[in-house]
Amino acid sequence: MDNPIVKKGFVFTKESLRKKFRWSEFLSEKIITGVAFLSITIIVLIFFFVFKESLPIFSAKKKEAAKVEHVQKQEQYGGAEDNVQTNASGQEQYGVTTKDTSMIENQVQGEDTVVYGSDQATFKSLTGKQWLPVSDNPRYGLIPLIVGTLKITLIAMLFAAPIAILAAMFSASFAPYWMREIIKPAIELLAGFPSVVIGFFALMVMATFFQNIFGYDGRLNAFVGGVAMALAAIPIIFTITEDALTAVPRTYTEASLALGATRWQTALFVTLPAATPGIFAAILLGIGRVFGETMIALMATGNAAMISANPFESVRTLAATIGAEMAEVVFGDTHYNVLFLIGSLLFIFNFSLNALAEFYVKGKLVKRFQGKQS
């Protein structure tokens, strides 16, 4: 026997009690820690690579800006010279006679970058009102896409937020035990429905159904897409709201009931306000879900990039644009880079929403329930 403890007359010493170094322990701990870093690494890599592929836009923009600046300088110089040559009254003449090289160059440049966009996406063309990436003179205006995304998010949240929050209140405060046992798994199952299935349902069934009710022209529009997206957002909002409501200390409810309030008064005026940070977070995460939803947007919104306030008009969202166009672009093309830029925008927006929800809730809710803040 090698084990020193079993030996007769063995005396425990500091040395013998010291934790033995074992390679297996050492390695397992290091490997597990290393693997745990993976999620952080992935987030960093996602940010890096998605942003990296959109970078050429910015470098191209700088080049273009430099060129334009250079030409403008030349033009001013030429103009000044002109002013010297002609008189102050020769302004009109200037327009006619000095169609020299610099002016023409500038005009051509200007048309290329701003009006036609040619192969470069400048800041000006990115904030344009037209998204026509595959026409002869491609235009990469993101405004209609952003407006479309916001519109559909608004419609989806108008449906999802009240329904999900009310249902969560029902489940947390009023429902008998057996009903709660049905509602919660049912919503968990809804969360598991693939978005392509919801999109298909919206495309085939809901679109026709709503068209019969409202009698608009285009079958697919922001309204249909928004309602379908509400289906995707409801499980998230419901689950987080329900958690927030049940996390409100029992003492709150008991105190309210003891003071003579009814159950609905307690639920509405005590539990709900106490859980507001959680509900706020739920809505933020719901918005994030709708914002990044691709398949439903692709299938149910009609995908026409236009700016209008009418909910029954077709829209094109940011995510759907990536999904629809990425498969057909030429790698390294401006269009390709712009799509990655849209991806970066989505990622940054989603990341901020998540961070806001996380820190806001953690800060507020914990403080509130510890009684540090009313």
Add this chain to the structure above:
Amino acid sequence: MIWKKTITGGLFIGATAFSAILIIAVIIILLVVIIIGGKETFSWEFLTSFPTDGMMKGGIFPAIYGTVLLVLIMSVAAVPFGTITAIYLTEYAHEKSILAQTIRFAVRTLATVPSIIFGLFGLGFFIKFVGSGMDDAFLGGQLKWGQPNILWASLTMALLTLPVVIVSVEEAIRTVPRELREASLALGATKWETIKRIVIPGSRSGIMTGTILAVSRGAGEVAPILFTGAAYYLATLPTSLSDQFMNLGYHIYIMATQSANVDQTMPIQFATTMVLLLLTFTLNLTAVIIRARLRRKTK
């Protein structure tokens, strides 16, 4: 006054109940409509035959095969890494340490990143960076890995489902009683031995739920594979990791939006959607049941 209060209260409770019932009703309608639309076309033959006549007729076997292959490769990548991360978070990391909190935040962020971003990442990282890099290094620039294929699609999907695995395994590990761990350590087992012999076997059901949920998620997501490997139509099944593949969700999307004759293929679309829906539904239901049992046990 009391009258008024009772009425308001009744209305309010009614509204909450209505919302809950509305959600359940929509779920049931969705299921019923899709099953009614698909059950005529649905048959054993539909599941096991190839599409014919330019995808106007025939079955969806290659799409099912591709989906199964996708989730298999995905699970092989996601489950071990997810489990190990969960073990780190519960067994090694201090609850309040900055590192553990950062990892938790990263996991939650990963869970909320839009799925299309994973697609972009798969394209930019796996295909353009790793794939093209491999081609340049080993094949002298010959194009093999630097294009969409099932490996890159599966790995992209694995990243998407990683948080699902981590969260369920972590939950399961927490249900392993502390006394068991302490007993193991007191008997002289080391930390790693305790994890290997006590913690992992004790949370087996959690690892299974995590895997099931991840598989269900991976089978249903389409956005990440739109441009990392899914193909519209393939005459043969994928035989190597560098092949493209067909996928149920992608099949639905293509058939419903870009098919030559949407009305004619409508029954196929409904049947395909039904297959995908029932597949994910069954998987999720299993996970819900296992989880409910697990929770009851710990109570």
